[in-house]
Amino acid sequence: MTSREIAGKTIEFDEDGFLANPQDWDKDVAQELAHEVGIDELTASHWQVIEFSRSDFDERGEAPTLRRLKVAAGVPTKDLYELFPKKPAKKIAYVSGLGKPHGCI
Amino acid sequence: MKKLLILGAGTAGTMVANKMIHHLDLLEWDITIVDQDETHYYQPGFLFIPFGIYGPNDVIKPKRNYIPAGVNLIMSPIEQIEPEKNRVRLAKDSRYLEYDYLVIATGTRPVPEETPGLEGPGWGDTIHEFYTHSGAVTLAKRLRYWDGGRLVVNIMEMPFKCPVAPLEFVFLADWWFHEQGLRDKVDITFVTPLPGAFTKPRAGALLGDILERKNVHLVTDFYAEGVDQDAKVLRSYDENEVPYDMLVTIPVNMGAEMIAQSGLGDELNHVPVDKHTFVHADYDNIFALGDAAALPTSKAGSVAHFAVETWTENFLRYIDGLEMTHQFDGHANCYIESGFGKGILIDFNYDVEPLPGKFPLPGVGPFSLLQESEMNHWGKMMFRWMYWNILLKGKEMPITSQMSMAGKWN
Ligand SMILES: Cc1cc2nc3c(=O)[nH]c(=O)nc-3n(C[C@H](O)[C@H](O)[C@H](O)COP(=O)(O)OP(=O)(O)OC[C@H]3O[C@@H](n4cnc5c(N)ncnc54)[C@H](O)[C@@H]3O)c2cc1C
Numbered sequence: 001m002t003s004r005e006i007a008g009k010t011i012e013f014d015e016d017g018f019l020a021n022p023q024d025w026d027k028d029v030a031q032e033l034a035h036e037v038g039i040d041e042l043t044a045s046h047w048q049v050i051e052f053s054r055s056d057f058d059e060r061g062e063a064p065t066l067r068r069l070k071v072a073a074g075v076p077t078k079d080l081y082e083l084f085p086k087k088p089a090k091k092i093a094y095v096s097g098l099g100k101p102h103g104c105i
Numbered sequence: 106m107k108k109l110l111i112l113g114a115g116t117a118g119t120m121v122a123n124k125m126i127h128h129l130d131l132l133e134w135d136i137t138i139v140d141q142d143e144t145h146y147y148q149p150g151f152l153f154i155p156f157g158i159y160g161p162n163d164v165i166k167p168k169r170n171y172i173p174a175g176v177n178l179i180m181s182p183i184e185q186i187e188p189e190k191n192r193v194r195l196a197k198d199s200r201y202l203e204y205d206y207l208v209i210a211t212g213t214r215p216v217p218e219e220t221p222g223l224e225g226p227g228w229g230d231t232i233h234e235f236y237t238h239s240g241a242v243t244l245a246k247r248l249r250y251w252d253g254g255r256l257v258v259n260i261m262e263m264p265f266k267c268p269v270a271p272l273e274f275v276f277l278a279d280w281w282f283h284e285q286g287l288r289d290k291v292d293i294t295f296v297t298p299l300p301g302a303f304t305k306p307r308a309g310a311l312l313g314d315i316l317e318r319k320n321v322h323l324v325t326d327f328y329a330e331g332v333d334q335d336a337k338v339l340r341s342y343d344e345n346e347v348p349y350d351m352l353v354t355i356p357v358n359m360g361a362e363m364i365a366q367s368g369l370g371d372e373l374n375h376v377p378v379d380k381h382t383f384v385h386a387d388y389d390n391i392f393a394l395g396d397a398a399a400l401p402t403s404k405a406g407s408v409a410h411f412a413v414e415t416w417t418e419n420f421l422r423y424i425d426g427l428e429m430t431h432q433f434d435g436h437a438n439c440y441i442e443s444g445f446g447k448g449i450l451i452d453f454n455y456d457v458e459p460l461p462g463k464f465p466l467p468g469v470g471p472f473s474l475l476q477e478s479e480m481n482h483w484g485k486m487m488f489r490w491m492y493w494n495i496l497l498k499g500k501e502m503p504i505t506s507q508m509s510m511a512g513k514w515n
Contacts, residue, residue, distance in 0.1 A: 060377075062401075066328065067262060071372035077330070081342045087326065102401050 007032045016100040018093060022057065025097030033095045039084065042095075046083055049075055053096040063093035063101040106135045107424075110193060110204035112183055113361075114140035116148075116497070117395025117409040118210035119171050123499030124417045126173040136175070137202060139195065141182040143168055146238055147492055148266075149406065152273055152442065154241035156281045157249075161242045164489075171497050183211070186367035188388045206390050206424070209376055211364065213266050213396040213404060215240075215356040220261055221331035223356065232332065232352045235274065236266075244353065248281075253290030254350030259339055260297050261329050262373075265358040266396050266404040268304060269451075271295070272312055273442045274353065279319045280444035294322040296339065296347055301325060305458040308451050311475060315443060358404075360397050375399035380455065381432040383416050392416065402435035402455060410496055411436040414506040436508040438464075440485035448481030450474050454508040465504050467512025474513065 001020060003012045007028035012020040019025060019033075030050060034042050042050070052073040056064045066089050069075050077088075084091035093101045109125060111118045122138050129136065150164035172178045181197035192203045215236040217223045223232065235241040258275050275295050282288040295302070295316060301309035302316055302323060316323050330342045338346040360374030369385070370376050376393035377386045380400050385391040393399075394416055395409040402408055412433055419429035435455030442448050450472045451459035461475040471480050495502060 065263070065372075068372045077328070077342050086343060 019097040050096045063098040107205045108135045111138040111208045113210035116406045120413040122176045137177040139179045151241040155244040209393040211361040213358045216359045217356040219357040227334045255292045257294045257349035258353045260355045262357040269441045276444035296324040296327045298328045308459040382429045403437040407438045411506040447477045450481045460513040462513035
């Protein structure tokens with residue numbers, strides 16, 4: 001557990017480096033977390049993915065996989081790679097303020 | 106009469122039938138099990154078929170031999186579950202079966218058509234799979250006459266059953282090509298969507314070292330979009346390519362189509378259930394056991410076994426109106442064949458990753474955890490006998506269903 005200042009708030013991170021408490025998250029935090037993983041500007045398409053991920057997490061207790069984002073949220077996997085380059089599943093969970101996805105444990 | 110209906114007479118369903126006939130009074134209970142296939146496949150044996158260690162007939166037995174007298178066995182495809190009406194529709198005679206309690210044990214299966222370009226002219230020739238009996242037998246024939254080139258083994262999607270099987274395939278391929286005097290003509294590459302060789306970090310590190318020692322290339326974080334059969338490359342979503350001469354793939358694994366038809370599954374048709382009690386998220390008289398369940402542990406026969414043991418204790422309380430006090434911990438116990446007559450054993454659960462130690466007797470063994478040994482290889486080979494004679498019949502195994510920390514070190 002470590003804590004860091006993000007968007008003017010002190011926020012705790014778990015041992016995997018992901019947000020420890022999803023409720024510490026807000027849109028400004030997301031913007032700053034996005035910068036850290038090399039995404040300059042969160043567009044409407046980014047927000048669609050982030051918002052789905054957060055509500056899916058509330059319902060199911062884990063960050064969605066890429067397949068779930070494709071099937072349940074209707075976002076093609078190719079687009080996810082463009083929006084969140086290189087490691088989309090991880091980056092989506094990170095920016096959405098959720099724990100590390102199970103698929104990559 | 107109360108009705109218990111079991112869907113699927115594979116590893117989990119057969120164990121449930123054998124446990125229930127032992128515990129439930131047939132004057133009060135009607136127990137029925139349905140499956141579409143007369144043959145019970147010992148799926149762990151599929152791994153050995155491509156290398157001629159087992160033949161096609163060494164892994165099959167009639168399902169009927171394993172369903173106890175007193176349990177009704179119906180052979181038919183299952184078409185749909187109607188959870189609001191507590192009934193199931195079968196393909197045969199469009200018949201309906203009613204239930205008070207339903208156990209879904211229809212497993213998971215490889216679905217190659219999910220990946221663009223995978224099926225087509227190269228399927229069964231330059232592209233293979235060993236997760237079905239026919240796929241393993243076809244691959245055995247092809248390997249016998251192959252004169253070498255780039256062998257690529259890849260995993261299309263997580264999760265899939267028996268997460269160690271693709272690695273074991275690679276280890277055995279390395280050994281087998283040595284035996285054939287072909288190893289210097291075969292370039293082996295293991296391609297995975299995971300960041301390492303295996304899902305759990307410590308076991309992943311050990312297995313990664315073994316790959317390196319065996320001169321197998323490891324490509325990680327490769328999420329395959331499709332196969333280009335003309336160019337003979339496997340392509341990822343972020344536009345990386347791995348060229349192959351022979352591709353052995355683990356296709357996307359999905360639960361039965363009828364799960365989707367019934368609106369009971371997730372995006373891979375696996376059924377979301379409580380991870381400790383196996384009760385369905387929306388229906389308290391529906392359970393899912395074995396590979397059919399969406400749980401954060403391995404899809405494996407050993408897990409199904411531990412799950413059925415825990416579930417049995419709970420179910421007997423449940424039908425008497427008591428709380429389910431036994432908690433499944435995700436216990437998995439897998440022998441990993443590592444080639445040249447050796448094996449590795451891993452033992453883990455939802456919370457504790459595989460650790461080194463001795464098993465099942467702390468400090469004694471005879472099996473070594475997270476370490477290669479000849480004894481572990483014999484454990485793997487003995488598993489077939491255990492499977493047919495002890496596991497399926499629901500008899501006691503010398504291993505507790507809850508994972509133990511005794512004899513392990515950090
Ligand atoms: C290559 C390979 C190697 C493996 N190695 C190991 C190992 O070393 N150790 C280990 O523990 N596990 C191993 N496994 C995994 C193990 O075989 C499975 O986890 C186990 O069989 C799961 O049991 P199950 O009852 O959930 O599913 P299954 O045994 O697959 O049974 C499902 C049953 O449901 C039936 N069914 C499905 N849909 C329908 C329908 N619509 N209508 C009617 N019937 C239907 C099927 O016919 C089948 O009989 C391996 C698997 C493979 C493929």
